[in-house]
Amino acid sequence: MALESWNDGVAKSTIVDFVARVTKEGAVEYVPPAERVAVFDNDGTLWCEQPIQVQIFFLIDRVKELVANDPSVKEREPFKALLEQDFATLLRLGKQAAMELFAATHAGMSEDEFEIIARAWFASARHPKYGRLFKQCTYSPQVELLGYLRENGFKTYIVSGGGVDMMRAFAEEGYGIAREQVIGSSMKLRFEIKEGRSHLMKVGELGSFDDREAKAANIGLHIGRRPILAFGNSDGDLAMMRYTKGGTGPRLALLLHHDDGEREFAYDREFKLSPLSEALDKAIEYDITVVSMKRDWKIVFA
Amino acid sequence: MALESWNDGVAKSTIVDFVARVTKEGAVEYVPPAERVAVFDNDGTLWCEQPIQVQIFFLIDRVKELVANDPSVKEREPFKALLEQDFATLLRLGKQAAMELFAATHAGMSEDEFEIIARAWFASARHPKYGRLFKQCTYSPQVELLGYLRENGFKTYIVSGGGVDMMRAFAEEGYGIAREQVIGSSMKLRFEIKEGRSHLMKVGELGSFDDREAKAANIGLHIGRRPILAFGNSDGDLAMMRYTKGGTGPRLALLLHHDDGEREFAYDREFKLSPLSEALDKAIEYDITVVSMKRDWKIVFA
Numbered sequence: 001m002a003l004e005s006w007n008d009g010v011a012k013s014t015i016v017d018f019v020a021r022v023t024k025e026g027a028v029e030y031v032p033p034a035e036r037v038a039v040f041d042n043d044g045t046l047w048c049e050q051p052i053q054v055q056i057f058f059l060i061d062r063v064k065e066l067v068a069n070d071p072s073v074k075e076r077e078p079f080k081a082l083l084e085q086d087f088a089t090l091l092r093l094g095k096q097a098a099m100e101l102f103a104a105t106h107a108g109m110s111e112d113e114f115e116i117i118a119r120a121w122f123a124s125a126r127h128p129k130y131g132r133l134f135k136q137c138t139y140s141p142q143v144e145l146l147g148y149l150r151e152n153g154f155k156t157y158i159v160s161g162g163g164v165d166m167m168r169a170f171a172e173e174g175y176g177i178a179r180e181q182v183i184g185s186s187m188k189l190r191f192e193i194k195e196g197r198s199h200l201m202k203v204g205e206l207g208s209f210d211d212r213e214a215k216a217a218n219i220g221l222h223i224g225r226r227p228i229l230a231f232g233n234s235d236g237d238l239a240m241m242r243y244t245k246g247g248t249g250p251r252l253a254l255l256l257h258h259d260d261g262e263r264e265f266a267y268d269r270e271f272k273l274s275p276l277s278e279a280l281d282k283a284i285e286y287d288i289t290v291v292s293m294k295r296d297w298k299i300v301f302a
Numbered sequence: 303m304a305l306e307s308w309n310d311g312v313a314k315s316t317i318v319d320f321v322a323r324v325t326k327e328g329a330v331e332y333v334p335p336a337e338r339v340a341v342f343d344n345d346g347t348l349w350c351e352q353p354i355q356v357q358i359f360f361l362i363d364r365v366k367e368l369v370a371n372d373p374s375v376k377e378r379e380p381f382k383a384l385l386e387q388d389f390a391t392l393l394r395l396g397k398q399a400a401m402e403l404f405a406a407t408h409a410g411m412s413e414d415e416f417e418i419i420a421r422a423w424f425a426s427a428r429h430p431k432y433g434r435l436f437k438q439c440t441y442s443p444q445v446e447l448l449g450y451l452r453e454n455g456f457k458t459y460i461v462s463g464g465g466v467d468m469m470r471a472f473a474e475e476g477y478g479i480a481r482e483q484v485i486g487s488s489m490k491l492r493f494e495i496k497e498g499r500s501h502l503m504k505v506g507e508l509g510s511f512d513d514r515e516a517k518a519a520n521i522g523l524h525i526g527r528r529p530i531l532a533f534g535n536s537d538g539d540l541a542m543m544r545y546t547k548g549g550t551g552p553r554l555a556l557l558l559h560h561d562d563g564e565r566e567f568a569y570d571r572e573f574k575l576s577p578l579s580e581a582l583d584k585a586i587e588y589d590i591t592v593v594s595m596k597r598d599w600k601i602v603f604a
Contacts, residue, residue: 034480111522155482168526178336179526180457191518191541198541198548200522207523216493220413220502221509222524224470224481239493239500246500 002148004298005141011254011296014289015145018252019152022228029250031228033153038229039219039240040146042160042167042184044274045233045256046175048127048137050265052085052273055162057134058121060085062105079104091272103204106163107187110199118169130301135170141297142231146175154229157181159219159240161211161274165202183222185210211236216243233258234274241279241288253288255279260294263301304450306600307443313556313598316591317447320554321454324530331552333530335455340531341521341542342448344462344469344486346576347535347558348477350429350439352567354387354575357464359436360423362387364407381406393574405506408465409489412501420471432603437472443599444533448477456531459483461521461542463513463576467504485524487512513538518545535560536576543581543590555590557581562596565603 006012022031043049063082067074074083078097081089090097106114122135130137146156156177158167164184171177186207189200210218216239219227230237230244233256241253257280258267268276283290293300308314324333345351365384369376376385380399383391392399408416424437432439448458458479460469466486473479488509491502512520518541521529532539532546535558543555559582560569570578585592595602 034474111526164523164526172336180339180524182526186523189519189522191515191545193544198518198544200518200545213493216500216502217491220491221466221488222482224413224466224484242495242500243493243502246495 003141003144005144007296007298009296011289011291014252015254018229018250019149022250023152031249035225035228036149036152036154037157037223037225037227038149038154038231039157039159039215039223039227039244040142040230041215041232041234041237041240042158042162044258045231045237046138046142046146046158047134048130048139048264049274050258050267050271051129052087053162054127054134054137055166056082056273057125057127058118058166059101059105061121061125062117063101066104087272099204099206102163102187102206106165107202107204110192110201111165111189112199114165114202115169118166122170132301135174136302138174138301139297140299140302143175143302145231146177149229150176155181157183157219157223157227159183159210159215161185161209161215161236163187164210183210183215183218213239215240219243228252230254231256232279234271234276235278236274238279238282238286242286245287253286254291255283255288256291256293259292260297260300262294264293305443305446307446309598309600311598313591313593316554317556320531320552321451321456324552325454333551337527337530338451338454338456339459339525339527339529340451340456340533341459341461341517341525341529341546342444342532343517343534343536343539343542344460344464346560347533347539348440348444348448348460349436350432350441350566351576352560352569352573353431354389355464356429356436356439357468358384358575359427359429360420360468361403361407363423363427364419365403368406389574401506401508404465404489404508408467409504409506412494412503413467413491414501416467416504417471420468424472434603437476438604440476440604441599442601442604445477445604447533448479451531452478457483459485459521459525459529461485461512461517463487463511463517463538465489466512485512485517485520515541517542521545530554532556533558534581536573536578537580538576540581540584540588544588547589555588556593557585557590558593558595561594562599562602564596566595 021029043053073079078093162184164186167182168179171182188203188205188207190203192199192201226247227244229252230241231254245251245253323331345355375381380395464486466488469484470481473484490505490507490509492505494501494503528549529546531554532543533556547553547555
């Protein structure tokens with residue numbers, strides 16, 4: 001039985017029906033495997049993003065390390081606001097402040113060095129609410145769905161606002177998604193030869209902030225095919241969903257609604273870090289299938 | 303027998319030996335399939351780039367279409383120099399002129415529209431020297447090598463200065479390389495909804511010029527793994543080769559030397575559009591295996 005961690009209902013049958021239609025050879029709606037591209041947002045779609053995104057917990061831990069070396073850091077904005085989890089101030093400080101945080105914590109080192117830091121963090125850091133490792137905060141029904149799609153010849157991608165290097169450090173283990181199928185926000189990389197060895201250095205300069213319209217553009221740049229399935233959970237995923245739906249032939253856009261305050265968190269419009277509003281209001285008009293965490297998922301976490 | 307279109311010799315045995323070593327399970331140098339990333343330059347490595355790159359022929363044909371609509375175009379630089387194949391002038395006019403040419407011919411349309419134009423061109427345009435279709439100007443020994451690597455669990459990528467959309471229009475057919483495994487120069491993309499349908503518009507602004515150091519950086523961005531094999535033919539490929547060689551474990555960098563004036567063209571340092579000089583001079587120091595077209599290839603074209 002496919003998708004055992006999903007309850008029977010419209011969402012599950014829509015997915016199973018869609019997959020059956022596009023994989024049935026000779027049928028009108030058949031889609032060759034090479035074109036079975038499925039794109040998934042990460043934060044709030046594949047794993048928990050409450051009370052704040054996993055990468056922000058990582059950011060805080062990284063800043064604490066900076067403070068250990070230089071205590072004056074904790075008196076300076078935007079570091080102060082981050083350590084106090086004062087997101088109103090951080091949002092007010094804006095994009096420049098975010099860049100400063102990422103430049104101080106995610107850059108000035110090689111990709112290989114960052115990978116070691118990220119892996120060490122994933123190996124030990126725990127979610128404050130659940131007490132489990134962050135990498136175990138993935139949603140079981142989604143991990144199952146990813147596997148189900150791959151079994152049916154789909155190529156599964158992450159297309160997320162999260163940092164691409166951070167996600168690559170656990171996407172294979174957490175989702176079975178290869179590094180090259182992870183698209184995310186990125187700092188620029190600079191090729192360098194140091195002491196005869198070559199490195200890609202992470203530079204403190206934004207390459208791409210992979211959110212909203214940029215998600216569709218990055219799909220074009222990295223994949224070069226219009227996906228036939230997109231799964232998101234916020235307005236930041238709407239462009240990617242509409243890009244997916246805009247092609248000819250069968251298309252499926254899915255929107256996860258966090259309506260399960262008991263097993264996870266219940267939120268949508270009011271979540272400032274990544275609101276869900278327009279996508280919910282326009283779901284019918286845009287032919288987006290809303291997945292209710294409460295109704296459609298038998299379990300949430302493994 | 304592997305690599306039948308290659309003559310026996312150092313180049314061939316180096317390749318075959320390398321593939322044997324990295325694929326032998328249990329051996330010290332074994333590399334798991336996921337990490338068997340091979341990157342190939344395109345122009346001059348996988349297909350002919352003489353007397354000018356294929357994309358420049360395409361550019362000229364596109365400009366001729368502009369002239370058909372507006373004859374004054376042919377009196378204006380940089381269009382005039384391009385139509386007269388006056389590359390000294392074009393190189394003097396510099397990057398800005400190149401951008402203007404690409405913006406006028408490769409942008410202001412959706413990705414889907416460009417794909418149709420590129421496919422139509424590949425279906426009929428012929429190489430002036432060989433009289434064959436451009437897409438048949440691929441090197442047989444390289445097409446065979448790509449297949450051989452894939453049979454051995456490698457993932458083959460193009461990493462080229464050529465336009466990514468142009469290459470994606472024929473890479474699957476020409477090389478068996480999927481669209482998402484093509485990395486190239488690119489114009490920025492803008493997500494747009496027009497008459498209720500979504501498109502990615504090609505904007506007349508440079509996204510990335512995928513040459514030299516940028517090749518290594520784009521490998522980091524798109525693949526997120528250091529390749530274990532790189533094949534190029536010019537100084538523009540040197541950073542990618544050195545990045546490849548800079549990792550631990552077995553690594554192979556190959557450099558095609560165009561020394562076969564009879565079957566193709568003999569050139570290296572003097573080819574202004576893409577010179578080979580430093581890579582040739584430093585091949586021994588950097589442990590790059592030089593492939594001689596004349597000596598190592600049994601045939602050149604199919």
